[in-house]
Amino acid sequence: MSLENDFNDYRAKMNEKILAQGDTNMKRLYALDASTYQNGALSVKTKEMLGLVSSMVLRCDDCIKYHLGKCKEEGLTTEELFEIFTVANLVGGTIVIPHTRRALEYWESLSNENQVK
């Protein structure tokens, strides 16, 4: 599970440094980032799917990893994931394909699935 651990360890270490040194506004942005994905009119799962597809079309690999982890926690199935992949690749174009390859690799690392279900 090194992909997952490497990502989480680096993320945690650097976020801690940013929050320790950042100004009040940066701290507010981080707080807002946390509160936005909480349960509301839309469920956490739906919001995490929105965060995932947004990260894919904007092609941010680390953002994709973060939301994949959250989607996994919220019970997203691999079948649902692939439909998100298709929307992202259609809307964002084939430049999203390389990010989809890395997303699937990370998802499989998360879920310990090494083969096609």
Add this chain to the structure above:
Amino acid sequence: MSLENDFNDYRAKMNEKILAQGDTNMKRLYALDASTYQNGALSVKTKEMLGLVSSMVLRCDDCIKYHLGKCKEEGLTTEELFEIFTVANLVGGTIVIPHTRRALEYWESLSNENQVK
């Protein structure tokens, strides 16, 4: 309801021209665009929300209008819409705000709501 009609009329007229003259691959892309948003592991409503948030972070006003119309058809509430707006503005940044202003104006035109509920 002129915002809605103007958008739909121009879109229909030009899509017709593109499909009449476009090569087979362009026709396939349009067909794929239609089939991707059909019901599957994810509902049409969820897919349209994914299309909407993607269009917002990529800042495509016409794409936003299209998905707002579809979200309206699928019964998306204004409260749910605002949570999508928040995710889009958080992930994509304050450059999404002007598109959010136009999105809300279009949504209100769709729903004939001229005032805050």
Add this chain to the structure above:
Amino acid sequence: MSLENDFNDYRAKMNEKILAQGDTNMKRLYALDASTYQNGALSVKTKEMLGLVSSMVLRCDDCIKYHLGKCKEEGLTTEELFEIFTVANLVGGTIVIPHTRRALEYWESLSNENQVK
């Protein structure tokens, strides 16, 4: 000065609607947007220049207009403005040129200058 008034009127009207209907997180984002540009280790003028150049490379015309207005208030000169334009066009490429044309038109509307100084 219709360019300036049109922009400000529409912006104020729609922001009011967004804040009236938006969830707490959207309100926080708007508040953060205001507090980030306040005086700190960097001056308001420097922060507005940062906001302007960011808006130019991200090609958001309305964001550009907003920061042009603020830069004007902070005493930015036309000579300084053109150096920001050059950085934006160099970093962001010639796709920024059309936005530079509209930015200059808006700047001249702000400053009541209709001809080359």
Add this chain to the structure above:
Amino acid sequence: MSLENDFNDYRAKMNEKILAQGDTNMKRLYALDASTYQNGALSVKTKEMLGLVSSMVLRCDDCIKYHLGKCKEEGLTTEELFEIFTVANLVGGTIVIPHTRRALEYWESLSNENQVK
């Protein structure tokens, strides 16, 4: 032919202002923009096609209009144009579709073709 004239008139007027007031570096960028599309190892037509597809995937309507005009001068056919459209929409995704609609409208204005050939 108002689409074409409107675009060219505004572009010429504002470029003149930018070059009159801009610093040396801005003038160099404009000069470089002109020299890059001249005949070389690649023909002017090929370079203009490269400029067009780049402008499409970056979704810059005014850049698209400019290169459409140049492609027309270089003898690009409507059939070739549609293959560029397909590449742009495939690589850049369906967010390019609205720009394709406007591109086709402008192309037809350039070529005085009001109907499908």
Add this chain to the structure above:
Amino acid sequence: MSLENDFNDYRAKMNEKILAQGDTNMKRLYALDASTYQNGALSVKTKEMLGLVSSMVLRCDDCIKYHLGKCKEEGLTTEELFEIFTVANLVGGTIVIPHTRRALEYWESLSNENQVK
């Protein structure tokens, strides 16, 4: 030639997984990606140049590598390649420079050229 092999091996492995698990729409997108670059009104070489320059301005390193390989197969010369690089860096700005550095490194790996021709 490890750069080339590493890219191709990972790409092939993950594409196979995506196609095995992906829904029909994802398979259609992959098929469309293949058919779009086939010979038509524009030659394969021209289409691959369009794919390359699009990938450069959108700053997708893996997409650039893919199209560099195809351009090599189609007989693109290093002199032609550098003219594509210039268009991409001009239109897309200096943020394309780092991708140009990696593109040249990959191109040299493809062509076994370690020095200036």
Add this chain to the structure above:
Amino acid sequence: MSLENDFNDYRAKMNEKILAQGDTNMKRLYALDASTYQNGALSVKTKEMLGLVSSMVLRCDDCIKYHLGKCKEEGLTTEELFEIFTVANLVGGTIVIPHTRRALEYWESLSNENQVK
């Protein structure tokens, strides 16, 4: 200081190759890139801050590294840096956060600061 050396060595090696083989226009673009950041109506420090924030919102890690090095030379303080980070993350959204993490790591490598000041 390996992060800094690795970046500079690779950058220097590949830039040399690009300039050796590139056409005149590419050489002009590199020259323009150098002259744009020289002292003018705006100071070098201000221009480098503009270059940094632009690179952050456009999410180009190597461009960020380059401008961080220049900002360090110009005496930018860590407190000022964090205010640039906040503007970048606000305007460009939370997709800028992963780049901010890497930017801070590089900045600390530049300044030999391993802990919070």
